Amino acid sequence: MPSSDTRRRILIVEDEPTIAMSIAARLEAEGYDTRVVGDGLTAVDAAEEYRPEALVLDVMLPGIDGLEVCRRVQAARPVAVLMLTARDDETDMLVGLGVGADDYLTKPFSMRELTARVSALLRRVGRTAPAERPPALRVGDVEIDRTERRVRRDTAEVHLTATEFDLLVRLATRPRVVHTREQLLGEVWGHTAAAGIRTVDSHVRALRRKLGDGIIRTVHGVGYALECPQ
The missing domain is CATH 1.10.10.10 (Winged helix-like DNA-binding domain superfamily/Winged helix DNA-binding domain)
Incomplete structure (x- = not known):
């Protein structure tokens, strides 16, 4: 497995410890470096210090909710965000997209689906610019x-x-x-x-x-x- 210095960093923001630890364990097994936090304000600070390449971010959090976390993190620098919601709510989706979320998963979800979504987000983040400048x-x-x-x-x-x-x-x-x-x-x-x-x-x-x-x-x-x- 690559060292933590070379593994891609994922910040998991989830206030249910069992879910958070399950997500972290699965992503670590896939070769990612992870950090887990359980509330919104800590998540904003952790994103600045840890500088993750992606967030797995629950909508419902103590302190400030996931939508506000997403807004503040994206205002600082672009980060790929997979939001988790307990409700299959179109309003949540639209608001989340408006503050910079890239994709959504509704609970309950399979860990296989979550890792596939994270992998897809990070592939997009890792795309390199073309050697020649394409026309507008x-x-x-x-x-x-x-x-x-x-x-x-x-x-x-x-x-x-x-x-x-x-x-x-x-x-x-x-x-x-x-x-x-x-x-x-x-x-x-x-x-x-x-x-x-x-x-x-x-x-x-x-x-x-x-x-x-x-x-x-x-x-x-x-x-x-x-x-x-x-």
């Missing part, structure tokens, strides 16, 4: 700089989370082509679990809020396509 993508008044990972609309910068950006790029590289939810889940999130379909829908809603309702077309019963204004 333009869709109407939206410009996408893939090298600097910036998006502008009418020259004003639009802040997107890492996952929102990756989803937008995936759609923009093949405009007008209809992508199924399953395709997007596999290509952007790196897994095809049926429970993730709602995550795709929620990220599309987030992009529409930030870039305008008309930028992504819903093809009912199939998926989504990026519109290209004439």
Whole structure:
């Protein structure tokens, strides 16, 4: 097993000790370095000191909740976040995505599913920049700089989370082509679990809020396509 200096760091924020220790044990067995904290304020401090590459973050926490933890951590620096919720609640999902979460798991979940989601998030974080600077993508008044990972609309910068950006790029590289939810889940999130379909829908809603309702077309019963204004 790699030393703790080379293993990828994951901060687990969960106030139920049995669940937290189970998650840590499974991720350690997969070769990750982990740290466990049980409340929101400690999590914010630990994220600054430990500098994890990913957070496994429960929504319901003592002190401040997981949504506020996510907001504060992401304000300091970008971190991949897998949120855990005891409720299959669309509102929780939308708020979580709005503060920078990348993916969701609803309790109860299998450890196999959790490790697959974490692995997929970290593969995305580890993607290297291309040797040559790719040209910017333009869709109407939206410009996408893939090298600097910036998006502008009418020259004003639009802040997107890492996952929102990756989803937008995936759609923009093949405009007008209809992508199924399953395709997007596999290509952007790196897994095809049926429970993730709602995550795709929620990220599309987030992009529409930030870039305008008309930028992504819903093809009912199939998926989504990026519109290209004439």
